[in-house]
Amino acid sequence: MLKWGALTxxxxxxxxxxxxxxxxxxxxxxxxxxQPATNIHIPVVLPQSAVIVVPFxxxxxxxxxxxxxxxxxxxxxxxxxxxxxxxxxxxxxxxxYGVRLVEMQDTIKIDMRGYFPPVQKYVTSNFGFRRGQFHYxxxxxxxxxxxxxxxxxxxxxxxxxxxxxxxNYVVVRHNNGLETLYAHFDKTLxxxxxxxxxxxxxxxxxxTGRSTGYHLHFETRYLGNVINPNDLYDFEEYRVKxxxxxxxxxxxxxxxxxxxxxxxTVRQGDSLSKIASRTGVSVARLCALNNIRQTTTxxxxxxxxxx
Ligand SMILES: [Zn+2]
Numbered sequence: 001m002l003k004w005g006a007l008t009x010x011x012x013x014x015x016x017x018x019x020x021x022x023x024x025x026x027x028x029x030x031x032x033x034x035q036p037a038t039n040i041h042i043p044v045v046l047p048q049s050a051v052i053v054v055p056f057x058x059x060x061x062x063x064x065x066x067x068x069x070x071x072x073x074x075x076x077x078x079x080x081x082x083x084x085x086x087x088x089x090x091x092x093x094x095x096x097y098g099v100r101l102v103e104m105q106d107t108i109k110i111d112m113r114g115y116f117p118p119v120q121k122y123v124t125s126n127f128g129f130r131r132g133q134f135h136y137x138x139x140x141x142x143x144x145x146x147x148x149x150x151x152x153x154x155x156x157x158x159x160x161x162x163x164x165x166x167x168n169y170v171v172v173r174h175n176n177g178l179e180t181l182y183a184h185f186d187k188t189l190x191x192x193x194x195x196x197x198x199x200x201x202x203x204x205x206x207x208t209g210r211s212t213g214y215h216l217h218f219e220t221r222y223l224g225n226v227i228n229p230n231d232l233y234d235f236e237e238y239r240v241k242x243x244x245x246x247x248x249x250x251x252x253x254x255x256x257x258x259x260x261x262x263x264x265t266v267r268q269g270d271s272l273s274k275i276a277s278r279t280g281v282s283v284a285r286l287c288a289l290n291n292i293r294q295t296t297t298x299x300x301x302x303x304x305x306x307x
Contacts, residue, residue, distance in 0.1 A: 082177050083099075083177070083223060085097045085099055085223055086173070086177070086223070089157065089173075090157070091157060091158060091192050091193075092158065092160065093158075094158065094171060094181065094221075094224070095221070095224030095225075096224070097223045097224040098224075099223045099224060099225065100225070101222065101223065101225040101247075101249065101251075101252050102225075102249060102252040102253075102255040102256065103249060104248070104249050104252075105249075106248070107246050107247065107248045108177070108222070108246070108247040108248070109244060109245075109246060109247075110176050110177055110178060110222070110244065110245040110246075110247055111176045111243070111244065112176065112232065112240040112241075112242060112243055112244060112245050113240075113243050114152055114153060114198050115151055115152060115198065115233070115239065115240045116149050116150065116151055116152070116198035116199035117149070117151070117233075117238035117239070118140070118148050118149050118150070118151055118180075118182060118202075118216060118218055119140050119141075119142055119146060119147075119148055119149070119205070119216055120238050121140050121141040121142060121146075121216075122140070122141050122235070122236075123138050123139065123140060123141075123235050124139045124140065124141050124213075124215055125138070125139035125215075126138055126139075126230070127228045127229055127230060128228075128254070129257075131290065131291040133305075134254075134258045134261075136219055136226045137181070137183070137217045137218050137219035137226075137229065138217075138218055138229045138230070138235065139215045139216065139217050139218075140215060140216045140218060140235070141214075141215055141216075142205030142206075142214050142215055142216045143205060143214055144186055144204075144205060144206060144207070144214050145186060145204045145205060146204065146205035147201045147204060147205075148182055148185065148201070148202050148203050148204065148205055148216055149198075149199050149200065149201060149202065150172055150180075150196045150197065150198055150199065150200045150201075150202050151172075151174070151180045151198060151220075152172075152174040152175070152176060152178065152180070152198045153174060153175050153196070153197050153198050154172045154173050154174035154175055154195075154196055155172065155173050155193065155194065155195050155196065156170060156171070156172055156173075156190045156191065156192055156193060156194045156196055156202075157171045157172065157173045157179070157192065158170065158171035158192065159188050159190060159191060159192050161208075161209075162209050162210075163209060164209065164210055165183075165209050165210055166181070166183035166184065166209050166210075166217065167183060167184040167185065167206065167207075167208025167209025167210070167211060168183075168184070168185035168186070168187065168188050168203065168206065168208045168209070169181060169182060169183040169184070169185065169188075169209075169217075170182045170185065170188055170190060170202050170203060172196060172202070177222060178220055178221065178222055178227075179220070179221045179222070179224075180218065180219065180220050180221075181217075181218070181219040181220075181221065182202055182203065182216060182217070182218055183209065183211075183216070183217035183218075183219075184205075184206050184207060184208050184209055184211045184214075184215060184216065184217055185202075185203035185204060185205070185206045185208060186203070186204045186205060186206025186207070186208065187203055187204045187206065188202065188203040189201050189202060189203050189204065190202050190203070220232055220233075222247055225252060225255075227247065227251055227252075228251065228254065231245070231251055232245055260307055261305055261307060262279075262305070262306055262307040263303040263304060263305055263306070264278070264279055264303070264304045264305075264306050265301060265302070265303055265304075266298045266299060266300055266301060266302040266303075266304060267300065268300060270298060271298070272286055272287070272294060272296075272298070272304075275304055275306070279306040281306045281307070285306075286304060286305075286306060289305045289306065289307075290304055290305055
């Protein structure tokens with residue numbers, strides 16, 4: 001299948017050479033020494049005389065991405081292979097990897113090229129703390145039935161439903177090592193295991209699961225660890241912030257804040273003042289942390305954040 005794909009693409013590219021400008025996945029045959037990457041921001045220009053060979057961009061061929069320079073020379077961008085944890089392919093759990101990246105030592109280089117914005121709408125709710133809970137994605141406005149597109153090439157790993165959470169949602173494993181999650185679909189349009197391209201329709205905008213109003217909840221993860229989408233994407237310009245993303249422990253600093261959170265579970269007879277005296281946190285602070293008022297009636301079993 002790869003061969004046929006490569007042949008088809010090679011033929012297509014030969015016929016439409018002029019359209020291949022800026023496509024980084026080409027290199028010149030019999031070119032001498034690959035140059036080490038020195039500046040990743042050099043624009044890629046394909047010389048008209050180039051002989052086209054298309055290395056398929058799959059995890060196994062991801063190690064070295066050749067880039068043609070304006071003078072016809074080329075250099076190699078070196079990408080680390082995908083981590084071995086990705087040998088695990090689970091079709092029911094969003095994060096089956098059990099990896100904690102907040103203490104990782106490495107810096108991982110991620111190829112962000114080929115991004116397609118899932119929707120071209122504004123952010124309605126951002127990543128971060130929200131009413132005492134941590135919101136792990138960004139919410140983007142959609143209307144019912146709006147098409148939601150896949151962000152990068154990859155393979156659908158989950159198509160699932162959570163009544164009290166994500167509603168109808170899809171998780172895609174991408175060739176660059178990222179995984180993206182799209183939630184609250186009215187209807188999903190893909191199946192588990194399906195190969196998808198950036199810009200391919202994944203589902204239709206909806207309001208399913210724990211959602212008030214039509215929106216897309218969009219997350220990006222690496223080995224199950226959530227990355228702040230604002231580190232990666234510009235949601236006003238509908239593009240990635242850079243062609244290369246350097247992922248390090250610094251991107252997971254927020255985890256330390258999340259882990260500081262403590263909850264008090266409301267029991268029979270509890271009141272805000274009682275919780276305040278038990279936890280040593282003032283009523284005003286409890287109200288602020290939980291976005292409630294002093295007069296709010298507490299429900300038994302309700303979780304009140306106190307740090
Ligand atoms: Zn959300």
